[in-house]
Amino acid sequence: MERILAKDVKNHVGEEIKLQGWVFQIRPVGKIKFLILRDRTGVVQTIILNKEIDISNVERESVVTIYGKPKLEKQAPGGVEVEVLKVELMEKAATPLPFEVNRASDLLNIKIDTLLDHRPFSLRNPEISSIFRVQAEIVRAYAEFLRNDGFLQVHTSKIISAGTEGGTNLFPIQYFEQTAYLAQSPQFYKQMLVGAGYERIFEIGFVYRAEDHATSRHINEYLSLDFEMGFIESEQDVINEEIRLLKYVFTCLKENCSEELKLHGVELQDIDTIPQLKLGEAIKVLKDKYNKTMETENDLDPEGERLICEYSKKEFNSDFVYITYYPASGRPFYTMPDGTGLTRGFDLLYKGLEVTTGSQRINNYDMLVDNMRKFGLKPENFEFYLEIFKYGMPPHGGLAIGTERLTQQILSLKNVREASLFPRDRFRLTP
Amino acid sequence: MERILAKDVKNHVGEEIKLQGWVFQIRPVGKIKFLILRDRTGVVQTIILNKEIDISNVERESVVTIYGKPKLEKQAPGGVEVEVLKVELMEKAATPLPFEVNRASDLLNIKIDTLLDHRPFSLRNPEISSIFRVQAEIVRAYAEFLRNDGFLQVHTSKIISAGTEGGTNLFPIQYFEQTAYLAQSPQFYKQMLVGAGYERIFEIGFVYRAEDHATSRHINEYLSLDFEMGFIESEQDVINEEIRLLKYVFTCLKENCSEELKLHGVELQDIDTIPQLKLGEAIKVLKDKYNKTMETENDLDPEGERLICEYSKKEFNSDFVYITYYPASGRPFYTMPDGTGLTRGFDLLYKGLEVTTGSQRINNYDMLVDNMRKFGLKPENFEFYLEIFKYGMPPHGGLAIGTERLTQQILSLKNVREASLFPRDRFRLTP
Numbered sequence: 001m002e003r004i005l006a007k008d009v010k011n012h013v014g015e016e017i018k019l020q021g022w023v024f025q026i027r028p029v030g031k032i033k034f035l036i037l038r039d040r041t042g043v044v045q046t047i048i049l050n051k052e053i054d055i056s057n058v059e060r061e062s063v064v065t066i067y068g069k070p071k072l073e074k075q076a077p078g079g080v081e082v083e084v085l086k087v088e089l090m091e092k093a094a095t096p097l098p099f100e101v102n103r104a105s106d107l108l109n110i111k112i113d114t115l116l117d118h119r120p121f122s123l124r125n126p127e128i129s130s131i132f133r134v135q136a137e138i139v140r141a142y143a144e145f146l147r148n149d150g151f152l153q154v155h156t157s158k159i160i161s162a163g164t165e166g167g168t169n170l171f172p173i174q175y176f177e178q179t180a181y182l183a184q185s186p187q188f189y190k191q192m193l194v195g196a197g198y199e200r201i202f203e204i205g206f207v208y209r210a211e212d213h214a215t216s217r218h219i220n221e222y223l224s225l226d227f228e229m230g231f232i233e234s235e236q237d238v239i240n241e242e243i244r245l246l247k248y249v250f251t252c253l254k255e256n257c258s259e260e261l262k263l264h265g266v267e268l269q270d271i272d273t274i275p276q277l278k279l280g281e282a283i284k285v286l287k288d289k290y291n292k293t294m295e296t297e298n299d300l301d302p303e304g305e306r307l308i309c310e311y312s313k314k315e316f317n318s319d320f321v322y323i324t325y326y327p328a329s330g331r332p333f334y335t336m337p338d339g340t341g342l343t344r345g346f347d348l349l350y351k352g353l354e355v356t357t358g359s360q361r362i363n364n365y366d367m368l369v370d371n372m373r374k375f376g377l378k379p380e381n382f383e384f385y386l387e388i389f390k391y392g393m394p395p396h397g398g399l400a401i402g403t404e405r406l407t408q409q410i411l412s413l414k415n416v417r418e419a420s421l422f423p424r425d426r427f428r429l430t431p
Numbered sequence: 432m433e434r435i436l437a438k439d440v441k442n443h444v445g446e447e448i449k450l451q452g453w454v455f456q457i458r459p460v461g462k463i464k465f466l467i468l469r470d471r472t473g474v475v476q477t478i479i480l481n482k483e484i485d486i487s488n489v490e491r492e493s494v495v496t497i498y499g500k501p502k503l504e505k506q507a508p509g510g511v512e513v514e515v516l517k518v519e520l521m522e523k524a525a526t527p528l529p530f531e532v533n534r535a536s537d538l539l540n541i542k543i544d545t546l547l548d549h550r551p552f553s554l555r556n557p558e559i560s561s562i563f564r565v566q567a568e569i570v571r572a573y574a575e576f577l578r579n580d581g582f583l584q585v586h587t588s589k590i591i592s593a594g595t596e597g598g599t600n601l602f603p604i605q606y607f608e609q610t611a612y613l614a615q616s617p618q619f620y621k622q623m624l625v626g627a628g629y630e631r632i633f634e635i636g637f638v639y640r641a642e643d644h645a646t647s648r649h650i651n652e653y654l655s656l657d658f659e660m661g662f663i664e665s666e667q668d669v670i671n672e673e674i675r676l677l678k679y680v681f682t683c684l685k686e687n688c689s690e691e692l693k694l695h696g697v698e699l700q701d702i703d704t705i706p707q708l709k710l711g712e713a714i715k716v717l718k719d720k721y722n723k724t725m726e727t728e729n730d731l732d733p734e735g736e737r738l739i740c741e742y743s744k745k746e747f748n749s750d751f752v753y754i755t756y757y758p759a760s761g762r763p764f765y766t767m768p769d770g771t772g773l774t775r776g777f778d779l780l781y782k783g784l785e786v787t788t789g790s791q792r793i794n795n796y797d798m799l800v801d802n803m804r805k806f807g808l809k810p811e812n813f814e815f816y817l818e819i820f821k822y823g824m825p826p827h828g829g830l831a832i833g834t835e836r837l838t839q840q841i842l843s844l845k846n847v848r849e850a851s852l853f854p855r856d857r858f859r860l861t862p
Contacts, residue, residue, distance in 0.1 A: 003662060020662050022823055023823075038628065039630065040581065040628060040630040040631065061822050061823045062823050063824065063825045090825060090826070091794060091795065093821070094796075094821040094822060098818075118818065119623070119627075120623040120624065120818070120819035121627070121818065121819060121822055123624070123627035123629070124628045129629065132583065132585065132629075136583050139586075140584065147571065150471065150472075152564065152567050153567045155570075155637070155654050155852065156853050157637075157652055158637055158652070159639075159651075159652055160860070171590075171605060171606060172604070174603045176858075180860055182604065189852075192550070192551040193551065193852070195551050197453065197469065197470075197471060197554060197555045197560060198471055198554070198560065198563075199470065199471040205636070206586070206589055206636070206637075208590075210607070212607075220590075221588055221589070223586050230471075384861040387862075388552060390524070390525040391524040391525060391529075391552055392453055392454075392522050392523070392524040393494065394521060394522065395521070403586075421585055421586065421624070422587050422588040422620060423588075424590050429590065429592040429606065429609060430815040431815030431818075
């Protein structure tokens with residue numbers, strides 16, 4: 001007998017069906033009992049009228065098979081209820097449970113570390129599990145948009161012999177007799193693959209930063225959505241590509257994750273254009289409107305990012321804002337200078353948090369080698385990267401989006417760890 | 432002026448257009464010159480009739496912008512030729528080139544290590560670059576099929592505190608003050624996420640094996656296509672899912688990569704059913720038909736795999752064959768026993784090579800803990816994995832496909848390194 005999923009029960013009214021899933025709730029009401037069954041598609045209410053059906057040994061969260069007959073019932077969730085003919089216990093759940101997971105309110109007093117210590121169990125909470133349905137849809141829509149726009153999906157090695165940005169914040173690996181490192185970004189590979197002739201490539205993969213922070217916005221392993229594109233005019237082509245991409249992602253989320261967004265009380269803004277502020281302008285806004293002086297002129301600090309987003313919301317009614325024209329001293333060596341001491345690098349801030357870094361890159365071999373030396377790097381250590389620049393590299397640029405941060409901001413989660421299935425931070429290596 | 436891609440030139444006959452790309456070939460014929468331009472969509476022939484257009488400083492593989500007028504020309508590839516009005520050199524390629532990349536025959540005498548040392552440059556060869564268009568389509572079709580079948584795409588950590596199979600062949604990482612390891616497989620996480628309530632999940636991600644081999648079938652970092660599904664009856668449900676999946680992937684390849692398959696001289700067999708042999712039967716076939724005795728009864732060796740595929744091709748006209756019912760001693764501790772000393776584990780062989788390992792898994796907590804002890808593992812070291820089994824784990828199973836091996840076998844490549852953009856092996860850490 002084929003299994004029927006919770007979401008499809010309403011199509012089988014009057015038939016005898018087989019359900020399988022987890023026991024979400026058991027509610028005795030007088031002589032009858034309600035058993036709410038949960039499977040991957042949702043919950044369905046079943047009712048036990050026959051006193052000979054004994055479920056005294058069925059604990060909540062146990063795995064069961066239920067045979068029964070669906071009937072229309074206005075009071076029941078989804079308007080349908082299944083009268084139980086038989087219950088088979090497949091795997092009994094131990095008691096007590098680590099904590100209650102049924103309702104959103106069950107989670108209010110549980111610390112995030114407790115939820116993460118018991119990650120698979122906490123995912124049985126519908127609100128928590130919905131985070132990763134939203135994330136999967138972000139990733140799917142991201143890939144679909146870029147593929148339709150001529151980008152090739154690639155997978156580049158995460159074991160590298162030298163760091164992209166010059167060797168800080170790297171996790172060392174014992175690679176047979178050699179020391180290698182976990183990749184901080186696919187930056188070099190993305191550029192090399194533009195030069196290889198693919199022109200437009202994207203990658204979805206983990207990257208690693210051995211940063212000592214323990215904040216609500218940092219994890220040490222994160223899923224980076226990268227793309228790189230050749231034959232651009234300037235960084236504005238990269239920005240325009242991202243705006244169209246984000247529009248597409250938001251449209252897909254509204255279409256395919258409306259239930260999940262509702263669970264989190266989120267209504268997504270329509271993306272039209274996204275305002276841009278030069279970093280210098282942003283720093284002036286902070287000083288003039290918020291009486292805040294930045295310690296450096298290289299970048300915004302977290303409070304600066306929050307305030308500029310507040311400003312963008314008020315001035316432009318936009319949750320997003322691009323910060324452009326960063327000084328060379330605050331950006332990596334491969335960033336294209338603009339000729340005035342600034343660069344063609346940009347960040348995208350979203351609801352107070354940086355979610356993207358990108359730029360036009362240097363594509364001329366001599367200029368790139370010079371810039372490496374200015375940054376104190378030895379070009380001879382990067383020959384594997386530099387070679388393709390000798391043999392014809394088109395103007396190009398690209399960016400990276402932090403998937404967990406984007407998920408966090410879309411769903412207004414408090415901590416980026418909530419948006420990682422199995423987060424790795426300063427102290428956490430399990431589960 | 433908007434750039435026109437090589438593949439679209441035929442739609443602009445008579446117009447003035449802009450082309451951008453790499454100089455693939457320059458052929459002087461008497462007083463005129465042919466310049467073949469290559470971009471991400473292919474090549475287009477341009478013709479220089481005007482003697483005032485000087486391309487003496489344009490080396491092959493340089494990046495150029497060409498303004499010109501397409502006209503129909505039966506002799507030209509694609510039936511169209513562009514008369515050049517102006518050439519702009521964007522980035523000059525150095526001379527000499529590391530090696531010739533234009534034609535397939537250029538590659539015949541180049542060793543694979545030379546090609547890999549200059550990976551981005553070798554990818555300018557259309558035959559080599561096509562490998563990764565095929566691979567991207569495999570990955571795309573894999574994800575699309577599973578998503579449409581109710582599977583959720585997940586991304587699980589590659590930094591782990593203990594090995595899945597008990598601690599051999601692991602690459603150690605210095606993770607702040609702790610020692611961690613690169614994940615050998617997402618096995619534990621896949622199972623935990625079935626138990627978390629997602630039931631059906633898949634992952635596309637790198638895994639790491641510190642194996643000392645240097646063979647044509649091993650790399651130390653490979654892209655694993657994993658899926659895991661709950662509420663199965665037996666390993667046959669997993670096998671059936673994979674057969675439908677492979678059918679879909681092959682159909683998509685035929686539809687979307689016909690040019691690439693042709694470049695490699697490959698005609699894909701239609702997949703209908705896939706024959707199954709129990710390991711014991713396979714060993715008997717090897718002895719009876721090929722006079723080959725296996726050293727152990729646990730598994731086939733590489734020659735055994737080749738011969739059994741030869742047998743499967745002859746007997747069943749199938750490039751694929753499943754080997755089933757492996758003895759428990761040759762499979763991981765989490766493999767479901769069949770009650771007779773064998774297991775519900777299986778491998779899939781394809782044209783002589785193992786491309787998949789899978790099984791039904793143990794879903795009962797007590798049985799799993801017992802089996803860990805039998806395998807000499809300490810359950811107390813794996814509490815993060817075992818916990819969810821206490822709270823209701825449905826029957827489940829899954830498998831892993833090696834993406835590079837599948838690509839290798841589909842395109843009949845000699846070495847698995849050819850199917851990895853930036854392979855990592857015993858000695859290679861760059862590019």
